[in-house]
Amino acid sequence: MERIRERVIQIYGNLVSLLQKCIFCILSVGPIPNHIAFIMDGNRRFTKKCKLMEGAGHKIGFSALMSMLKYCYEFGVRYVTVYAFSIENFKRSPEEVQSLMDLMLEKIEEILKEQSIVNRYGVRVIFSGNLKLLSEPVRLAAERAMLATAKNSKAVLSICVAYTSTNEIMHAVQESCEEKWDEITLLNSSGAGYGLISLGGYEQDEMDHLIKLTDIEKHMYMAAAPDPDIIIRTSGETRLSNFLLWQSANCYLYLPSVLWPEIGFRQFLWAILNFQQIHFYLDKQRKQS
Amino acid sequence: MPFSLHFSPTPLITAPSPLSKPFFLVPYYHTLYAPKSPPCSSTEHALTHQGKQEAFDRRPEDSQTLPLGLRRDAMPSHVAVIMDGNRRWARLRDLPVRSGYEAGVESLRKIVEICCKWGIKVLSVFAFSSDNWFRPKVEVEFLMSLFERGMQEDTGIFFRENIRISVIGDLTKLPKALQELMVNLEEATKNNTRFQLIVAVSYSGHYDVVQACQRLALKAKCGLIEPSDINVSLMEQELETNCTEFPHPDLLIRTSGEFRISNFMLWQLAYTELFFAQSLWPDFGEAEFLKALLAFQQRQRRYGV
Numbered sequence: 259m260e261r262i263r264e265r266v267i268q269i270y271g272n273l274v275s276l277l278q279k280c281i282f283c284i285l286s287v288g289p290i291p292n293h294i295a296f297i298m299d300g301n302r303r304f305t306k307k308c309k310l311m312e313g314a315g316h317k318i319g320f321s322a323l324m325s326m327l328k329y330c331y332e333f334g335v336r337y338v339t340v341y342a343f344s345i346e347n348f349k350r351s352p353e354e355v356q357s358l359m360d361l362m363l364e365k366i367e368e369i370l371k372e373q374s375i376v377n378r379y380g381v382r383v384i385f386s387g388n389l390k391l392l393s394e395p396v397r398l399a400a401e402r403a404m405l406a407t408a409k410n411s412k413a414v415l416s417i418c419v420a421y422t423s424t425n426e427i428m429h430a431v432q433e434s435c436e437e438k439w440d441e442i443t444l445l446n447s448s449g450a451g452y453g454l455i456s457l458g459g460y461e462q463d464e465m466d467h468l469i470k471l472t473d474i475e476k477h478m479y480m481a482a483a484p485d486p487d488i489i490i491r492t493s494g495e496t497r498l499s500n501f502l503l504w505q506s507a508n509c510y511l512y513l514p515s516v517l518w519p520e521i522g523f524r525q526f527l528w529a530i531l532n533f534q535q536i537h538f539y540l541d542k543q544r545k546q547s
Numbered sequence: 548m549p550f551s552l553h554f555s556p557t558p559l560i561t562a563p564s565p566l567s568k569p570f571f572l573v574p575y576y577h578t579l580y581a582p583k584s585p586p587c588s589s590t591e592h593a594l595t596h597q598g599k600q601e602a603f604d605r606r607p608e609d610s611q612t613l614p615l616g617l618r619r620d621a622m623p624s625h626v627a628v629i630m631d632g633n634r635r636w637a638r639l640r641d642l643p644v645r646s647g648y649e650a651g652v653e654s655l656r657k658i659v660e661i662c663c664k665w666g667i668k669v670l671s672v673f674a675f676s677s678d679n680w681f682r683p684k685v686e687v688e689f690l691m692s693l694f695e696r697g698m699q700e701d702t703g704i705f706f707r708e709n710i711r712i713s714v715i716g717d718l719t720k721l722p723k724a725l726q727e728l729m730v731n732l733e734e735a736t737k738n739n740t741r742f743q744l745i746v747a748v749s750y751s752g753h754y755d756v757v758q759a760c761q762r763l764a765l766k767a768k769c770g771l772i773e774p775s776d777i778n779v780s781l782m783e784q785e786l787e788t789n790c791t792e793f794p795h796p797d798l799l800i801r802t803s804g805e806f807r808i809s810n811f812m813l814w815q816l817a818y819t820e821l822f823f824a825q826s827l828w829p830d831f832g833e834a835e836f837l838k839a840l841l842a843f844q845q846r847q848r849r850y851g852v
Contacts, residue, residue, distance in 0.1 A: 346851030422851065424817055428782055431760040435767050435774035442768060468764045471757050498808075499851050500817040507752060507810035511821070532806075540807070 278523060282333045285527075288534040291487035293337035294330055295509075297501055298323065300493030300517030307517070313357050318519040320365055324375055329526045331379040331413050337483045339416040341501045345391065345425055359396050362419070366399045370406050380412030386479040387421030388429070416483055423503035430477035434469050437477075480505060487540075488533050490525070492518040508540050612664050614837055621844045623797030625669040626662065627819070629811055630655065632803030632827030639827075645689050650829035652697055659744060661833055663708065665840075669743045669793050671715075673811045677751035680720065694748065695725050698732055705732070709741035715787035716750030717758075743791055750787070752813030759785035788815055795819065798843045800836075802828045818850045 298319055305315030323340060330338050342362065348355060369376045369383065376383060385400040392400070400419065475481065485505040489498070494515035498506060512529040514521070613619055630651055637647030655672060662670050675690060698712075705712055714729045721729070729748075762785045766772045772781070788794035796812065796819045804825045808816065822839040824831060 344851050349852045422817070424779055424782075424814060427756055427814060428777065428779055431756070431763060431782065432774055432777045434760060435764045435777060438764055439767055439774050468768070469757070469761050471753055474757060474760055495846075496821040496823070497819060498816060498821075499849075503813040503817060504753070504756070506808055507813060509807060511806040511808075513806070513821075536805075 278329070279332070281527065285530055285534070286334060289537040290334045291530065291533050292335065293339065293484055293486045293488075294335050294529075295339040295341070295486040295489045295502055296323075296326065297341045297489065297491035297499065298518040299491055299495055299499075301519060303493060304517040304519040312354075313361070315519055316358065316361055320361070322519050322521050325523075326521060326526065327375055327379075327381075327415065329523060331375070331381070333530070335413075337414045337416070337486075339386075339418060339480070339483060339486065339502070341418045341421070341499075343387075343419045343421070344500060345388065345420055345422045346500070348391070348420075359393060363396055363399055366396075366403050370403055376407060376410070376415070380410045381407065381415050382410040382413070383407045384414060384416045384482055385419050386416050386426075387419045388425055388479075389420060391420040414483060416480060418479075418501070421479065422500040423498075424500055426479045427474075427504055429479070430474045433477035434473045437473070438468055475504075478504065485509060487537075488512055488529050490514070490521075490529055492516055492521050492525075510536060510540065613666075616841055617665070617837065618844055619666060622666050622840070623843055624667070625671065625791070625793040625796045625798075626667055627671040627673070627796035627799045627812060627816075628658070629673045629799070629801040629809060630828040631801060631805055631809075633829060635803060636827040636829045644686060645693075647829060648690060648693055652693065654829050654831055656701075657832060658836060659710075659742070661836055663710075663742050667742075669745060669791050671745040671747060671788075671796060671812070673747050673750070673809070675716070675748045675750070676810060677717065677749060677754055678810065680749070691722055691725055694746075695722075695728060698728055702732065705736050705739070709739045711736045711739040711743040713743060713745045713790040714748055715745060715755070715790070716748045717754055718749065720749045745788070745791060747811065751810040752808075752816075753810060755787050755812070756782075756814055758787070782814070786814060788812070798822060798839065800824055800831075800839050802826060802831050818848065820846050820848065 301315035301319040303315075304310075304318065305312060308315075310318075327338060343358060347358070368374060371377075375381065383403050385404060389397050389400060396419075400417075480502065485507070486502060486509050488510050489502065489506055490512045491498075492514055494513065496513050502509075510533050512525075512532060514525045514528070516522075516525060633647035633651040634644050635647070636650060637644050640646075659670060674694065679690075680687065704710070712732050714733055718726050718729060759782055763772070763777055763781060767774050767777075783789065783794060786794065795815050795817070798821075799808075799811075799816060799819045800822045801807075801809075802824045804823065806823055820843050822842055824835050824839060826835055
């Protein structure tokens with residue numbers, strides 16, 4: 259009886275998988291997003307809603323993440339970014355922060371295993387954020403994961419940890435200024451400098467030549483990935499919460515009301531269909547800017 | 548003549564203004580509303596002992612002009628608007644595009660009036676994006692002339708209603724006459740305190756961050772700061788929204804049903820609640836604005852925690 263039940267589940271699973279592949283074939287006639295970003299919101303609310311033990315929501319949320327990654331990579335999305343842990347999340351209770359760090363450690367080890375999604379789809383894993391804020395075990399595990407997957411080239415998974423967009427932009431601005439500072443010092447010492455600007459006044463041209471948009475962009479934590487085509491935030495909250503602010507300038511925002519652990523194929527499909535509807539216009543906007 | 552306060556228990560009744568006239572020609576405190584109780588002693592105290600501006604802000608009508616359901620204590624201080632849908636509005640009515648923009652200006656005037664009435668301190672509007680320079684030349688020229696005309700026509704009103712105008716964006720790309728007008732208007736209204744209207748013209752979030760970065764780089768070059776001193780606070784001081792006490796919008800409204808930010812105030816929108824309205828901007832009126840504010844007041848803001 260048990261074996262028949264297992265067999266039925268297996269056949270059902272295969273049918274669903276086949277149906278999904280057919281839908282992907284049809285959808286791939288239209289534009290395929292190059293980069294999808296997820297704000298995985300609603301894990302704690304899911305725990306409360308289903309009256310589960312503390313932390314269970316995040317564990318189920320991780321399974322939901324694996325499903326979404328599978329859909330993305332099967333469909334042909336090359337870059338996926340997830341907002342795993344914000345710098346502001348450090349303000350949560352120490353127990354919650356610790357349990358999230360432990361979960362992260364556990365899952366980093368898991369994704370490096372042979373049968374994991376990362377190896378199946380040739381995914382390079384990047385941890386974006388101010389990693390110095392992480393505890394040493396987590397930071398070392400992250401660095402190990404990045405090293406272990408550095409040679410994978412079919413797809414990229416950016417995990418934003420100890421990340422906020424304002425911190426990312428500020429850090430990029432700082433690095434750009436330091437780079438220009440070094441350049442100017444070098445040029446001045448060789449006698450080919452810009453010349454001194456008198457304090458209290460400056461030319462607009464001088465300012466324009468100092469730092470450009472591309473100088474800042476190359477120092478972003480997310481420089482390895484192009485701008486996202488879709489940002490999906492679950493749980494019905496309509497805000498960016500300091501995620502990819504710089505990169506979201508012309509990006510489609512999809513804000514379903516399901517909680518993150520409840521997200522499924524239906525929401526993925528809807529996001530893709532809406533994206534394909536406005537893709538042409540967004541692409542034109544991006545090329546103009 | 549600049550603003551003068553006349554408090555009277557019996558409101559002055561004015562003739563209804565034709566639709567084409569901006570609301571500002573009917574001063575705010577002359578309404579058809581009859582106060583339910585005689586002037587309270589706190590207001591008389593305010594009139595006699597406090598500055599005229601504080602008295603103006605504490606008029607008893609203010610506490611009674613909020614629609615049902617809206618809480619004054621939970622009103623956003625700064626609302627930002629992406630005024631999308633003017634051209635579509637015109638196309639749907641077989642009108643020229645310029646009619647859409649003119650209808651958009653009327654809509655803006657109505658929303659400014661409502662903001663003043665409901666106690667919102669700052670309204671930022673995305674009037675012209677850096678990307679909009681790629682639109683047809685005729686359209687761009689019309690928009691420039693519309694901005695010039697609008698600012699000239701409403702100058703008296705800004706003074707009378709104590710409204711401060713600030714302009715953010717790369718003004719060097721604008722026609723010289725418009726640049727001068729904007730700079731002069733900003734300077735002339737900088738001490739107005741009742742309400743601030745920030746108009747983003749030739750602006751983008753990327754431009755704002757890059758110009759802040761350039762200013763900081765220049766300061767570093769001049770030895771005023773070290774690059775390692777650069778922090779969030781220094782960045783915020785150099786962003787163009789440093790012209791206001793409330794640089795971060797609490798609520799962003801985008802009309803016409805599009806779900807994107809379109810390069811508006813990227814840094815400042817970090818924890819802003821987003822509201823996407825289906826109606827086109829010229830149709831966005833009090834009812835929709837109320838819906839947006841009610842939705843905002845129901846949100847639980849965690850600021851990332």
